[in-house]
Amino acid sequence: MSLSEKVVIVTGASSGIGAAIAQVLAREGALLALVGRNVANLEATRKTLQQQVKGIRAEIIAADVTKDAAAIVQQTITQFGRIDVLVNNAGILGKGGLIDLDIEEFDSVLNTNLRGVVLLTKAVLPHLLQTKGAVVNVSSCAGLRPFAGALSYGVSKAALDQFTRIVALEMAPQGVRVNSVNPGFVVTNIHQRIGIVDEEYNGMLQRAIASHPMGRVGDVFEVAEAVAFLASSKASFTTGALFPIDGGKHNLTPR
Ligand code: NDP
Secondary structure, eight states: OOTTOOOEEETTTTTTHHHHHHHHHHHTTOOOEEEOOOHHHHHHHHHHHHHHHOOOEEEEEETTTTTOOHHHHHHHHHSOOOOOOEEEEEOOOOBBBSSSHHHHHHHHHHHHIIHHHHHHHHHHHHHHHHHOOOOEEEEEHHHHSTTBBHHHHHHHHHHHHHHHHHHHHHGGGOOOOOEEEOOOOOOSTTTTGGTOOOHHHHHHHHHHHSSTSSSSBHHHHHHHHHHHHHSSSSGGGGGSOOOEETTTGGGGGOO
């Protein structure tokens, strides 16, 4: 995959899709900066990598993407001396539509899923210009089409997708590629984190299974493999692409 010895920052590497991305990139020979707030979970990700890949180099960076962009870059450079790839995976869900919108939650979702990505990408960019590197953003099917009742999240991911396309155009002449993956429903802790549990979660999962044309939800590794592809030189002529990994859901007409 040509990711051997490439220095990759993965945000949200302490859980779900980000932990799977770290595993796939480690297998491809990348050197990893694992970013998240929960140090115990980051340690667990690193332990898994060490069990799977002999001699893997993975450093833990305890940081909040909404506040710590400069520290993330500085610690990565101190540890590895360069940055080849940034994977903006950290993200959170919001609940509800406009009528029941909690504006503080809206701000928090936009702050994490959009502003945090903008700040970190801007901070990493000088290093990517040196390495002719790449950015992969983890967006969502909810960025590609509207879902009633998922206002904050959908707005944040649609804006993230436009960010991907604009920065891809800006950076193309400099040889820095910027792409996104746009997953459908994937079983992780993201729903539980905002209190969707038990019957509510099971109902949501069943509706998700039924609403994906392939008749199932996605797996974290299906997303991670696509991230690894877009991060690698195999995708050397691909930039500004939004890559749906959603069993065909993005082509359904919103109801
Ligand atoms: P999880 O809740 O399992 O993981 C979210 C990750 O984001 C955690 O590692 C968490 O780290 C990190 N994170 C959240 N906020 C911050 C912050 N302020 N600073 C640093 N890290 C942060 O969710 P998923 O794995 O499902 O989600 C990963 C990405 O995939 C998100 O961008 C999400 O929107 C996207 N996605 C998920 C889908 C799904 O169905 N699961 C579908 C489509 C897209 P920590 O707890 O250590 O702070």
